[in-house]
Amino acid sequence: MDHHAAVLVQVDPLSASVRLVVSGCLTERNQQAVRPFVVRARTLIPPATVTVDLTGADHVEAAAVDLLRWTLDEDAMLEGSGPVELLLPDPLPGHRPAQPDRLLAPYGGRRGPGTTPGLAA
DSSP: OOOOEEEEEEEETTTTEEEEEEEEEEOTTTGGGSHHHHHHHHHHSTTOEEEEEOTTOSEEOHHHHHHHHHHHHHOGGGTTSOOEEEEOOSSOOOOOOOOHHHHHOTTSOOOOTTOOTTSOO
16 A cells, blocks of 8 residues: 655745644654754754644554654754744544545546546546
8 A cells, every 4th residue: 555645735934833734654763854854844944843634534543653753853054043843633634444446547548449548538
């Protein structure tokens, strides 16, 4: 099963805040991908409050949240900068089973004679 996370960066210079909206799946294996976004947010508006918003994620592992918190708390590059807040859904969403329709036609198209595999008809 693929566990991908996407991050949308929302910057509000008037309130000196940066919001990192994470969607998809946050797991032990991919949680480290969030850290560079937090570090980069610090360079955009140095005293800014950075909010990592996980409320819209499809799947969040508790261990991933613990590792992310530890990483951000122990990161020397973030010392002396504004706070980092984690917004979490309650309860943490578990992984949903794969949908059979998506497995058969991942791009929403039909395959048949004269079509290229992987491309919608």
